[in-house]
Amino acid sequence: MTTDLLQIELRKGTSSRIQEVDFDNLPFGKHFSDHMFVADFVDGQWQNLQIVPFDNFTLSPALSSLHYGQSIFEGMKAYKNEDGEVLLFRAIDNARRMNESAKRMCMATIPEEVFISGLEALLRVDADWVPSQPGSSLYIRPYMFATDTFLGVAPSKTYKFVIFTCPVGTYYAKPPKLKVETEYIRSAPGGVGFAKCAGNYAGSLYPTMLAQQAGYDQLIWTDALTHKYIEESGTMNIMFIIDGKLVTPAVSDSILRGVTRDSIIQIARSWGVDVEERKVSVDEVIQGIEDGRLTEAFGAGTAVVVSPYSLIGYEGHDYMLPEPTEESFCRKVFHYLSDLRTGKIDDPFGWVTKV
Structure with a gap:
């Protein structure tokens, strides 16, 4: 209107x-x-x-x-x-x-x-x-x-x-370093994690500060009950390429329903990429890095658009992530979204509107 x-x-x-x-x-x-x-x-x-x-x-x-x-x-x-x-x-x-x-x-x-x-x-x-x-x-x-x-x-x-x-x-000058948070929580079932309310971000500041003092840029938030399952990454939704599939935690009342996240999922499916929205355990991610099955880890959000990560710290050990190439999914979807948003390519999804 x-x-x-x-x-x-x-x-x-x-x-x-x-x-x-x-x-x-x-x-x-x-x-x-x-x-x-x-x-x-x-x-x-x-x-x-x-x-x-x-x-x-x-x-x-x-x-x-x-x-x-x-x-x-x-x-x-x-x-x-x-x-x-x-x-x-x-x-x-x-x-x-x-x-x-x-x-x-x-x-x-x-x-x-x-x-x-x-x-x-x-x-x-x-x-x-x-x-x-x-x-x-x-x-x-x-x-x-x-x-x-x-x-x-x-x-x-x-x-x-x-x-x-x-x-x-x-937003980020270089790929951020992440630390898996296993003590503090961002949100819990039945709470306000899915809402963009100010308190969610206020509550994240102290544990994020501790991670930054330890040499990391952001946190990977885990579930409030067990700290075994990944939910979000700092101010972003988090995504992985595992065995050639796009894998991301399923949204819930403790995870923000990201617009960029949803856009990437729809684009991936239109490209024929298998997408899995499900529980993603910390152990699965660490094991995937160690055996080479996990080839990409990146954040998705309005501010960062698509941000690949350089490493994940967990239980005192840093796990290096592969550096993305121009053929990596995260690079291709970043360029595609950028071209879509600036009108350089046709918009098959009906997402872009002129003011």
């Missing part, structure tokens, strides 16, 4: 900061575009839909989201094709997943037309911020937080929905 069908007020800034940005040297998440979309959920409905200059909020010390954690977000990207048109990748899937997070966190859901129309209106205003340099994109951060001011554990009755953007380059 287009913005013409919704009343979205536009309040443009008086000047732009775009001249301050070196688009040939983009750190991830440091530069923010000129405007943001905001909407308020009050009296049971979404209202005050606006495009406004990117700026600070004034918040009450009693804001319920600061005390009780009702805060969710999404991550997505926009690209430019060779004609300079702005393209979105599977935006409706992010909107739907955000509503799944909202339901789990007992928050108001966002009508898809509000999400998509607000996003498209924002991208039209800040189209110049979408990079055209190879490997770059405009990262999009939709998020929502509770805005009631009270002390008492109960769902808020009011919320603020915001979308802002930032031009970004690559």
Whole structure:
């Protein structure tokens, strides 16, 4: 649905900061575009839909989201094709997943037309911020937080929905080193692991810091009960090529349903690659590395797209992973996704939309 069908007020800034940005040297998440979309959920409905200059909020010390954690977000990207048109990748899937997070966190859901129309209106205003340099994109951060001011554990009755953007380059400069986490957990059955809620990421910071102090970049999270089965990798879904098959942990209420993950699975099947979504044990992965049956291990997510790993640390030993070649599955699917998202090839899946 287009913005013409919704009343979205536009309040443009008086000047732009775009001249301050070196688009040939983009750190991830440091530069923010000129405007943001905001909407308020009050009296049971979404209202005050606006495009406004990117700026600070004034918040009450009693804001319920600061005390009780009702805060969710999404991550997505926009690209430019060779004609300079702005393209979105599977935006409706992010909107739907955000509503799944909202339901789990007992928050108001966002009508898809509000999400998509607000996003498209924002991208039209800040189209110049979408990079055209190879490997770059405009990262999009939709998020929502509770805005009631009270002390008492109960769902808020009011919320603020915001979308802002930032031009970004690559997430990892080199293939990350992973450590299998066998003490701390990211999520548990019946919990909120499948939701993109702020608390999931806050809880991961301390064990990740410990791993980084030990020389690793990220963690491989394992199941909460036994620590025998792999679930996710840091901020990414995790995938392996074992015996020529694409193997990845099956999604559950403790694993995020990644849009990039789903895209890779659909592409793999369209290429005739066998795909197994199932339990993946740590022992199977380590044994596969040792006997050569595991030839690739990589992460999949909006920020990284596809990120091969260099090694996996487990029980005091580092297991080196084969370096991907241009014929490796992870390299081929990365290039395919990049070409798809920038309109260089036909889109047989119907995932790419022009703004």
